[in-house]
Amino acid sequence: MSKHLLEVKDLRTYFYTDKGVVKAVDGVNFHVDEGKTLCIVGESGCGKSITSMSVMRLIQEPGKIESGQILYQGNDLLDLSDEEMRNIRGNEISMIFQEPMTSLNPVFTIGYQIMETLMLHQKLSKKDAKKKAIEMLQLVQIPRAEKIVDEYPHQLSGGMRQRVMIAMALACMPKVLIADEPTTALDVTIQAQILNLMNDLKQRLNTAIMLITHDLGVVAEMADYVVVMYAGKVVEEGPVKELFANPKHPYTIGLLNSKPNLKEDKDRLDSIPGMVPNPTDLPKGCYFWPRCKYATDLCKQRQPELKKVDSNHQVSCFVASGEVESSAK
Amino acid sequence: MQEEQNINKTKVMSPWMMVWSRFKKKKTAVAGLIIFILLVLSAIFAPFLTPYQLETIDKAARNQAPSAAHWLGTDNLGRDYLTRILYGGRVSLKVGLFAVIISIVLGIIIGGIAGYYGGWIDNLLMRITEIVMSFPFLPLAITISAVVGEGLPGEYKMYITMFIIGLLSWPGLARIIRGQILSLREQEFMLAATALGLSDRRKIFKHLIPNTLGYVIVYATLGMASAILSESSLSFLGLGVVPPTPTWGNLVLSARDAHILTTRPWLWIPPGLCIFLAVISINLIGDGLRDAVDPKSHR
Numbered sequence: 121m122s123k124h125l126l127e128v129k130d131l132r133t134y135f136y137t138d139k140g141v142v143k144a145v146d147g148v149n150f151h152v153d154e155g156k157t158l159c160i161v162g163e164s165g166c167g168k169s170i171t172s173m174s175v176m177r178l179i180q181e182p183g184k185i186e187s188g189q190i191l192y193q194g195n196d197l198l199d200l201s202d203e204e205m206r207n208i209r210g211n212e213i214s215m216i217f218q219e220p221m222t223s224l225n226p227v228f229t230i231g232y233q234i235m236e237t238l239m240l241h242q243k244l245s246k247k248d249a250k251k252k253a254i255e256m257l258q259l260v261q262i263p264r265a266e267k268i269v270d271e272y273p274h275q276l277s278g279g280m281r282q283r284v285m286i287a288m289a290l291a292c293m294p295k296v297l298i299a300d301e302p303t304t305a306l307d308v309t310i311q312a313q314i315l316n317l318m319n320d321l322k323q324r325l326n327t328a329i330m331l332i333t334h335d336l337g338v339v340a341e342m343a344d345y346v347v348v349m350y351a352g353k354v355v356e357e358g359p360v361k362e363l364f365a366n367p368k369h370p371y372t373i374g375l376l377n378s379k380p381n382l383k384e385d386k387d388r389l390d391s392i393p394g395m396v397p398n399p400t401d402l403p404k405g406c407y408f409w410p411r412c413k414y415a416t417d418l419c420k421q422r423q424p425e426l427k428k429v430d431s432n433h434q435v436s437c438f439v440a441s442g443e444v445e446s447s448a449k
Numbered sequence: 450m451q452e453e454q455n456i457n458k459t460k461v462m463s464p465w466m467m468v469w470s471r472f473k474k475k476k477t478a479v480a481g482l483i484i485f486i487l488l489v490l491s492a493i494f495a496p497f498l499t500p501y502q503l504e505t506i507d508k509a510a511r512n513q514a515p516s517a518a519h520w521l522g523t524d525n526l527g528r529d530y531l532t533r534i535l536y537g538g539r540v541s542l543k544v545g546l547f548a549v550i551i552s553i554v555l556g557i558i559i560g561g562i563a564g565y566y567g568g569w570i571d572n573l574l575m576r577i578t579e580i581v582m583s584f585p586f587l588p589l590a591i592t593i594s595a596v597v598g599e600g601l602p603g604e605y606k607m608y609i610t611m612f613i614i615g616l617l618s619w620p621g622l623a624r625i626i627r628g629q630i631l632s633l634r635e636q637e638f639m640l641a642a643t644a645l646g647l648s649d650r651r652k653i654f655k656h657l658i659p660n661t662l663g664y665v666i667v668y669a670t671l672g673m674a675s676a677i678l679s680e681s682s683l684s685f686l687g688l689g690v691v692p693p694t695p696t697w698g699n700l701v702l703s704a705r706d707a708h709i710l711t712t713r714p715w716l717w718i719p720p721g722l723c724i725f726l727a728v729i730s731i732n733l734i735g736d737g738l739r740d741a742v743d744p745k746s747h748r
Contacts, residue, residue: 176644209646217644222637227464227659236655237645272464288645 124151124191125328126175126213126296131188133167133174140400144170144183146352149426152296155322157329159343159360161336161375165396167352168332172298175330176215177205192296211241213296214289218304220282224273230257231269234288241292256287260317279310286317293325300332315341336379340364348372351397351407354426358433368429368440370412406437414439468663471741478737484730488723492542495535503536504693505529515715522715524703534720537695542727544611544690545677549669551615552622552676557665559619560626561653565634575627582620587682590617594688610689614679622668629661663742670735674728681724697724 133145145167152158160168174185177197190197197208209215217223224233234256235249244252250269257265260283273281282302289297299318303311315338322329331342339346343360348371356369367373374392394411397403406424409415418438426434427441438444472478491498507527515522521530563574590613598609633639634657642652658665677697683689684698692699697720704710704717 178640178643206646206648209644211646215641215644217637217641219637223641225638225642225656225660227662229463236647240651241646285641288641 125154125193126330127151127189127191128171128175129189129191131171131174131190132186133170133179133183134186135183137182137400142399143352143402144399145174147188148347148349148352148354150347150354150357152328152330154295154328155326156344157319157322157331157342159331159333159339159346160349161333161339161346162349163334163396165399166349168334168349169300171349172215172300172330172332175298176209176213178215207241210237210289210294211292212294213298214292214294215298215300216282216285216289216302218301220278220285220305223285224281226273229270229272230276230284234269234284234291237288237291252291253287256291257284259290259321260284260287262287278306279313282306282310282314283317286314286321290321290325290327294327296328296330297322298330298332301334302331303335303338304333311338318342336375348375351399351402353407354436355408356433356435356437357426358430362430362433366430366433368433368435369408369437370414370440371408374411408437416444418444468738468741472737475737475740477733478741481730481733481737484726485734488538488727488730489542491535492538495532495539498535499529499532501529501532503528503532503695512713514713521719522713524716530716530719533695533700534697534723537697537700537720538723538727540607540690540694540696541677541680541698541724544607544614544680544696545673545727547611548614548618548676548680549673551612552619552672553665553669555615555619556622556626556668557654557658560623561630561658563623564627564630565649565653565657567631571627575624578620578623581617584617586617586679590614590679590683591686591688594683598688604694607690607694610680610683613683614676618672618676618679622665622672625664625668626658626661629664630657633657633660667735667739667742670731670738674731674735677724677727677731697721697727 128148128150131145131148132143135142135144148167148171150158150160160171162168170179170183173179175190175197177185179185185198188198192208192213197205200208224230231250231253234253235244235246238244238249238252239246254265254269257268262268262280262283268276268280273284276284282305286302297318302318303314306314318329319342321327329342331338333339339360346358346360346363347354348356348363348369350371356363356367356372363372364376367376371392374390377390378392380389392411397407397410403410403420405418405420405422406412406415409419412419416439422438424436424438424441424443426436428434429441435441505528507523509527510519510523511527512525513519513523513527519529519531521534524530524533559574559578563571563578593613594609598606601609630653639652639656642656647656680689680696681698681701684691684696685702687699687702689698690696700720701717701724704721709716
């Protein structure tokens, strides 16, 4: 029995390349509840996007979901036929992408693209679908919706297109909205508007949001629960307040330190030394130890597991969970 | 207030309206379009443009030179020649149009599937395409026509000609479409379409093909010109549409007789001129469309 709306269990997505197997997502667990926002945070290449694509089953060759379960309302999405999966996509779970400039088909009007999902999934007539499309555009606060509905993507700005994408994604009232870095390509003022809009819609429609981002500012504003990923694994997870107030994993601490702070006067921002390891050639032991100043001998030999440090705050680090003493301070 | 009115006045331009507005600026293309429309109209309204019936044979008026009664004279059976040219235009244009439609349908399906699925499907379909492409057109068309067309009544010859031309001319388009789709399918909007739960068929034919339509239209116009030429050559060789059904191609056939060639030029110049006008006007349209469809081509 699963009480969660969407639950990912031990998800492993591997890519079989010429240079070897890339374990892009390696045993990830998390869940999303109705009306809540889950943020997945991490550097580029840590497997955030692949995780979200895996949930939608959009992984393409040479990638493959090796094992794990993606339970949506208790049913495993990985067991569904292509046909059943198509009925889930866009209808029950939908997705917004990073690049609003290229995510709309240039040859169709905005209206048609919103109407298409409505006609497909909700079996609405053309007339009703158009009415609904205008409503959706108004919902995402596009001015002159009745006019914009007949316009083409090239006539809209990036922020407008992202709103259209959200309108498309929400047209069928999905229960889960996956947003893969929805604000990365937008400028800061538009970012804030889009995030507010998503928060607003979440409350109004009770949608669960799974937000992929590398921007901790976005996390602080949006998230209820945060999952921090590193090299395909979850290194720390917890409620947003707890995690920001009391980060445990050295990687999370590093991420938090590398963001600008109004209260401190610094010339340079802190950064985490080193690079994300080459995914075909991961270090033995904890994947983070080459960049970790607390690294101990144990870290270099064994991989830590997620351990509870608080009722719902988990961390996978020997030092943070108190299994070994680190010599570094 | 003033500004608001201005906003409302700017009409939404669909991509096709933009193509049309660019097409309009090109004089040669518009000239081609006008010539082509005149040819099509004359073919459609042939019965109203001539007082004679297509099959009326007037033995008293055989082999006449152009006169007030018969503007382009009569043929060896006393049929009005202008009438035959007008009706011949019907057949020639019809064969050209349907041959192109057949080749477009095949090209879109084969190119679309090959480009979208890639892998061994692509490999298989493209090898077939290359095989069809590597056949020399005329000898093969002549062979098929001779084998299939044997003993069939004259009217069916027209349809056979359409199919032969259509079935042999799709590879070029299939290749163009495959190439386009190979790059289009990697675009993010296709991922978005998948994420919205669209089926493969819908993605290929509703989302990808419309994106290639610019190329398809250019190809179709140019393809129609070559289909008309192919039909003429086949008919001229007596292997396409055969008399009594007239086409521009088999009307020119009369010029094979050296006597007619030298003494009665009104029998072969007008249909030849029609072929020339049809092909050049379509080519001008195609050229204009190519520039109008491709945004990179303007200065």
